[in-house]
Amino acid sequence: VTVVWYARTATAHGEWWIAWTQEGVCLSAPGDRDERRFLAGLAGLHRGAVTPGDPADAPDAFDWRFAPPGFAREALAACAAIPAGEVRSYGELAASCGRPGAARAVGTAMSVNPIPNLVPCHRVVRADGMVGGYGLGGSGEKIEMLRREGVMIEGERLVGTR
DNA sequence: ATACCGGCTAGCC
DNA sequence: GGGCTAGCCGGTA
Numbered sequence: 001v002t003v004v005w006y007a008r009t010a011t012a013h014g015e016w017w018i019a020w021t022q023e024g025v026c027l028s029a030p031g032d033r034d035e036r037r038f039l040a041g042l043a044g045l046h047r048g049a050v051t052p053g054d055p056a057d058a059p060d061a062f063d064w065r066f067a068p069p070g071f072a073r074e075a076l077a078a079c080a081a082i083p084a085g086e087v088r089s090y091g092e093l094a095a096s097c098g099r100p101g102a103a104r105a106v107g108t109a110m111s112v113n114p115i116p117n118l119v120p121c122h123r124v125v126r127a128d129g130m131v132g133g134y135g136l137g138g139s140g141e142k143i144e145m146l147r148r149e150g151v152m153i154e155g156e157r158l159v160g161t162r
Numbered sequence: 163a164t165a166c167c168g169g170c171t172a173g174c175c
Numbered sequence: 176g177g178g179c180t181a182g183c184c185g186g187t188a
Binding site: 071102104109 | 176182183184185186
C-alpha cells in the first residue's frame with residue numbers, strides 16, 4: 001500500500017540514513033550505520049515495498065503514522081516543538097504532556113524516537129544540568145549535536161545556551 | 163496482578 | 176562536583 005523510499009543523505013547533523021513516505025519521514029539513523037541494519041529496522045516498522053529514492057524528494061516532516069503509540073507519541077510530539085539551540089529537561093517535557101512526574105517515562109519515550117534528526121530528542125537533558133543519556137552513539141553523539149546548535153557544554157555538563 | 167527495567171529527580175551526605 | 180537512596184512513571188514480560 002504505502003511505498004517507502006530510502007537514501008543516505010546530508011543533514012544538519014551530517015550524513016544520515018532516512019526513509020520516507022509521501023507523508024513524511026518515517027525512520028532515520030546515523031549514516032555510519034550499516035545499510036543492511038537500517039533496512040532491517042525499516043522492515044520491523046513497515047512490511048511492504050522499500051526502494052532507493054532521491055533524497056531531494058524527501059519531505060521535511062514526520063510521518064506520524066509510524067510514531068510509537070501511547071505516551072511515547074505525546075512525548076515525541078512535545079519534543080518536536082523544542083527550537084534548535086534550546087533544551088528542556090525530561091521533567092519539563094513530562095509536565096507539558098500533562099504528566100508531571102513522568103520524567104523517567106519521557107526518557108524511555110525518547111529512546112524509541114524513530115527519527116532522531118527530525119524529532120530532536122538530543123535537546124532533552126537532565127534537570128541537574130547534565131546532558132543525560134542518548135541511545136545512538138551514547139552521550140558523546142548527543143553532545144556533538146547540541147554543540148552544533150550552539151549549546152555550550154563542558155564535560156557532560158551544560159554551561160549555557162545561545 | 164506482579165515484577166522489573168530504563169536517556170529521571172530530589173534529597174542527603 | 177560525585178555517590179547513594181528512594182520514589183517516580185509507562186511499557187513489557
